[in-house]
Amino acid sequence: MVLDGLGDLATKGQNELTPLEAARTPNLDLLVLEGVAQGRMTPVAPGITPGSGPGHLALFGYDPLEFQVGRGVIEALGLGLHLKAGDVAARANFCTLDGKGIVTDRRAGRIETAVCEELCDLLAKRIKKLGDAEVIIKAGKGHRFVVLFRGKGLEGPLTDADPHREGAPIPKAQPIGRKSAKAKKTAKLVADFYKAALPFIAKKKPANGFLLRGIAHQPEIPSFEERYRLKPACIAVYPMYKGLAQLVGMTKLEGPQTLAAQFERYLAEYDHYNFFFIHYKYTDMHGEDGNFEAKKKAIEDFDAALPILLRKKPDVLAITGDHSTPCVMKAHSWHPQPVLLHSALSGSDKLDRFTETGANMGSLGVFEAKYLIRLMQANAKMFDKFGA
């Protein structure tokens, strides 16, 4: 159970309690009394603030330093695109160019989503293929969109086709690091895309150009099922988290829009899978807004729905975040997120509640998030003894 961005900070003079500490959580408290182990997890490494990609890959047991997923890929997943290993994805922005091709506004005056969708439709209709590669274009919010290149022998990462400031032309995307034939082919493909696409929007104002960033391919990731001998399902509302789950081969159970509905779906699907990843976005969202009361309320809403989840008495239950999103920071942070582990073998740390401060005193200590799955598997008695 992932409460996105759950971890927070108590800050003298601002909030003396964290949202988790301040929230009324009677159902969570009951679970803690039944016996749970607590601890804190370092999402990537000490001092490193993760994005949602590394945050979740770590929770799924994949070393986020070994399995790196590009920003373009994450953005594409966030728009609900179904990526295949080897697909090259880029985050894109419409921008404004002057007569000499100089970027005069990197966000094209922040055009409306509707305008962006119109422009993307236009480009998508005119450019379906380039050479042997398929081109997929999908509009996002405001001036943002995503370009996906699907074909044989493509590879990222490339440098950004973005000067990262106004007053300069759009640089060519170039292979980063070793210049493989695949990376060169991909760089040429991006250049060809610019050549083909720019004329179609040359007369549009203010969005007569575009920038591409985070150009990378989706890496081959060993499947969760093979890695852990568990049949996993994802019950998430937001596309990015479904996408991340799909990256490791989880089945997406679509439909539920509320946490109660997600938990009901879990009950309904209980016999068909033996691992469920349930994602709850609002703790992070309100943390990003710096809205302490709303984050606290999101935790209380989670607590109110929790009895539905517990109806099936899961053998092993972990409740945690993918990282911290402290309200005072209005952003993801590096602070280890609290984690609660409940099973017949989790033992009890004899703490009253599940909180950041309590988790500091828990038996799990501070550990790397990538080990959580292994601990859960141990609690499910999935392992033989190591050595005699």
Add this chain to the structure above:
Amino acid sequence: MVLDGLGDLATKGQNELTPLEAARTPNLDLLVLEGVAQGRMTPVAPGITPGSGPGHLALFGYDPLEFQVGRGVIEALGLGLHLKAGDVAARANFCTLDGKGIVTDRRAGRIETAVCEELCDLLAKRIKKLGDAEVIIKAGKGHRFVVLFRGKGLEGPLTDADPHREGAPIPKAQPIGRKSAKAKKTAKLVADFYKAALPFIAKKKPANGFLLRGIAHQPEIPSFEERYRLKPACIAVYPMYKGLAQLVGMTKLEGPQTLAAQFERYLAEYDHYNFFFIHYKYTDMHGEDGNFEAKKKAIEDFDAALPILLRKKPDVLAITGDHSTPCVMKAHSWHPQPVLLHSALSGSDKLDRFTETGANMGSLGVFEAKYLIRLMQANAKMFDKFGA
């Protein structure tokens, strides 16, 4: 001071306290009041349950993932065999074969130890050498025994000469992984042993065959004394722990059968060594039986004897387990074991007692057991500053 399998779980509705928490330990409590550092140790890695071999190698400062000791070697050590680096050891079972060589009972009707000893004596008398390799056979309990091959150029691991089920013939032991000339020689030696030995017991009922498992050589392990500049002695009662100590070159101080006698022996030998590994088996034994009261009593017995150990005021004293053996599990587990460190420089964590819950809050945190020796050496001021 190793209280084998010391760590345990508090479990709602069963034992709300762990044996260590429930035990009356006035002498340990006094030591804690004098000032100790506490923490918990991960024996191998998060979620991994160790056997006694990896558990102890970690305590001796050897990475248990780097120095792996085969099951055959551990079994041989448990029977008190003195192994040399390169010796190949196998766990053996007498079994019953039908006329066609099919295994009909993998445990030969669980023959009495006396019968096993007779059969082992017979085989040991008839087969002393095969080619240039010495063969050593030693009976264990019931149908179990150990076969040791000592010669030049031998190497494991080999696959088991055991179908692991009834109704199949005994498969040939084959090299695992890279097929080195040494491993091939060892596989041939095992095959030759079968050829030589089976005829001698062909008429015996029901033990007219045998299975070999965990066939591996004893790895070359750098000596404790060279590694740490400490002259180590082992005061243990059970052969396996003496054997593990001997693997790293500790001197075995034989004789004592009770903890009080072990501590007295420590006092007597105090001037002859500067590191003592004292092993106490009963915490683990009662944990394996799921006998909470007996495990608690074993801890109280330890506590009662403790003042003898403390008479010499050791410069650095660590009290811990090699892993947890929770009563509810009746088995070793992955849960980090509590550790107490006492020295003039250990500081005080200001806790009242040495318990799992207290250790969660200790200054040592949760760390890998292989670092304990280094911490002890630091407390003994054995190290220079690193860098300027």
